[in-house]
Amino acid sequence: VFQLKRARSYAEERCSSTNLTSDVAYSVHRCKIIPNLIRIPTQSAHSNRATYHPTIHFTDQAIIGWWCDCFTGARFLGCCSHIASAI
Template sequence: MLDRAQLGNQVQKYVEDNNLIRKKAIYSEVNGTENVLDFPKLTLQQIRDITMGVYQLKQAPRYTESHLSDDNYMLQTCRDRPNLLRVKLTSRHSSSRVYSLWIEFSGDEVTGWYCTCKVGARVVGCCAHIASTMWYLGYSKWELETPSTCKYADSILNAKDVPLETDSDSDSDGFIEE
């Protein structure tokens, strides 16, 4: 952590030096349902090591699900640097606020990140936007089963849908006990 804190954010420097926040023409949109180029397959432990804890990782499934269901998950690759991914996400607190984030990857690891949110430039740990994107692209998309989400309503039965028990169903032997 101490070594990483001394380095500075190289992705932020590259984005700002090349004015990548404003340039739209150098990006190609990627379909979010396809595997993004060579984005590395990550384990939960690798994501925990990047986030420096579990707080952002616990938020990632719900945060990702809300963006995917609202079609607010715009993935783009940089034409000049194919291992640099840009994602635009709306804030979970204010739908009018949109954050841009960049994740740089190489081989089987994430090498850097930067987000335009208040805490997105940190290099020791990362913001929830970056954590949810890494979780979605590096972990969730590789899983065979759909990740569990917090849709509790799907597991609740509505009483009107449960068939009524008739007298013949409750009396298995046909005898009435007194």
């Protein structure tokens, strides 16, 4: 539940709006070698100097896996707020 609450805050901050029901500008980097691998640079909520890079591997039907370089993103179960925000 904590990750979902933080995810909304990250998305609102990223879009400079609390209205997340319309189209928003989000920087997404695609991998040139693996077409279904994306990375979304996300500013840390705690430090202006830190940027995290949630990375998501997916198909048309499902999310295959994810990884984030934040401390929480290294967990084996669940996901961090950066991944939840990107999804």
